[in-house]
Amino acid sequence: MNVLGVESSCDETGVALVDADTSGVPKLLAQALHSQIDMHQAYGGVVPELASRDHIRRVLPLTGHVLSESGRSLEDIDVVAYTRGPGLAGALLVGAGVACALAAALGKPVVGVHHLEGHLLSPFLAADPPEFPFVALLVSGGHTQLMRVDDVGSYELLGETIDDAAGEAFDKSAKMLGLGYPGGPALARLAEFGSGDAFELPRPLLHSGNLDFSFAGLKTAVRTQVLKFGTNVCEQDKAHLAASTQQAIVDVLVKKSLAALKQTGLKRLVVAGGVGANARLREQLNAACAKRGVKVHYPELALCTDNGAMIALAAAMRLQRGLAQPRQEYGFDVQPRWDLSTV
Numbered sequence: 001m002n003v004l005g006v007e008s009s010c011d012e013t014g015v016a017l018v019d020a021d022t023s024g025v026p027k028l029l030a031q032a033l034h035s036q037i038d039m040h041q042a043y044g045g046v047v048p049e050l051a052s053r054d055h056i057r058r059v060l061p062l063t064g065h066v067l068s069e070s071g072r073s074l075e076d077i078d079v080v081a082y083t084r085g086p087g088l089a090g091a092l093l094v095g096a097g098v099a100c101a102l103a104a105a106l107g108k109p110v111v112g113v114h115h116l117e118g119h120l121l122s123p124f125l126a127a128d129p130p131e132f133p134f135v136a137l138l139v140s141g142g143h144t145q146l147m148r149v150d151d152v153g154s155y156e157l158l159g160e161t162i163d164d165a166a167g168e169a170f171d172k173s174a175k176m177l178g179l180g181y182p183g184g185p186a187l188a189r190l191a192e193f194g195s196g197d198a199f200e201l202p203r204p205l206l207h208s209g210n211l212d213f214s215f216a217g218l219k220t221a222v223r224t225q226v227l228k229f230g231t232n233v234c235e236q237d238k239a240h241l242a243a244s245t246q247q248a249i250v251d252v253l254v255k256k257s258l259a260a261l262k263q264t265g266l267k268r269l270v271v272a273g274g275v276g277a278n279a280r281l282r283e284q285l286n287a288a289c290a291k292r293g294v295k296v297h298y299p300e301l302a303l304c305t306d307n308g309a310m311i312a313l314a315a316a317m318r319l320q321r322g323l324a325q326p327r328q329e330y331g332f333d334v335q336p337r338w339d340l341s342t343v
């Protein structure tokens, strides 16, 4: 069964083809991605209308690329999957519209996928895929959640952010430091030249006793420090602040992940979402988990942020288990706000 996946929830157009038989982890045949970063950079963030228009331009050429790279043709596609939500409504509508039109033309079924389920399952495409059950730390641009995952479709929310997401904390701090968009990778690069304990920054909810997160206070502390810097700040101080900000975020993510593992008694942790690419987070999680006999799984670096492969994969894993409702009616809707634990 060949599943084509189309991702268009934000500022990446992703298309991929996976091959899934009835058992075993689906295999990625090919994927193609276009990031709109350059286009949005001038505005310091994603401009929704520009995003939608660019998805329109990109999605079909990317699909052609995936088919030629995988050596498959349109007729080889058995199911077309697309991101149904959450995300930007206009951007989602482009992917959904193209996916449904393509499926209608081919007479094949369509499946709408939850974007976060894509992120969550993306480590299954890595060389050493996880086994169920596990604790998932989902850290992306819009979400920060800890979940207990017993199987595909069995997601129990253990805790989440009450304000900003971890990726947002990276992005907003980076913006205040004048590092551009998207800030996470830029802040992480600058942090390599600074010391993580140079500035004392808050670690909100670190001792809250539950598994919730909060990053708004950290953002305010970074802003206060940047204002203190004034205009004559030296690069070294900026690097120290970047490193201290990263360290504050990582400390909270690691501590809460360990608490979730302890609470559930599970010995497997799966990290997913863009912030999962952060080297400091990986280093600290690996060390803490090794000490406790916990195995940690990450997506391949290229699959941490948005991509079509995770959407094709999530659809395929649901189809393998009879959990998706493939349909051959091609009317579609999207769900810009959508809670994963209700899927």
Ligand code: ATP
Binding pocket: 010, 086, 087, 115, 119, 139, 140, 141, 142, 143, 166, 167, 168, 170, 171, 182, 183, 184, 185, 188, 273, 274, 275, 276, 277, 278, 279, 304, 305, 306
């Ligand atoms: P969501 O999936 O919640 O809708 P999103 O799709 O925008 O949000 P992702 O694509 O998963 O999020 O991840 C993007 C986020 O990851 C951005 O906030 C980005 O700054 C952050 N990020 C990417 N690489 C790194 C890194 N190396 N260190 C820290 N943050 C990073």
Ligand code: MG
Binding pocket: 010, 011, 012, 305, 306
């Ligand atoms: Mg993005």
Ligand code: FE
Binding pocket: 115, 119, 140, 141, 305, 306
């Ligand atoms: Fe995402």
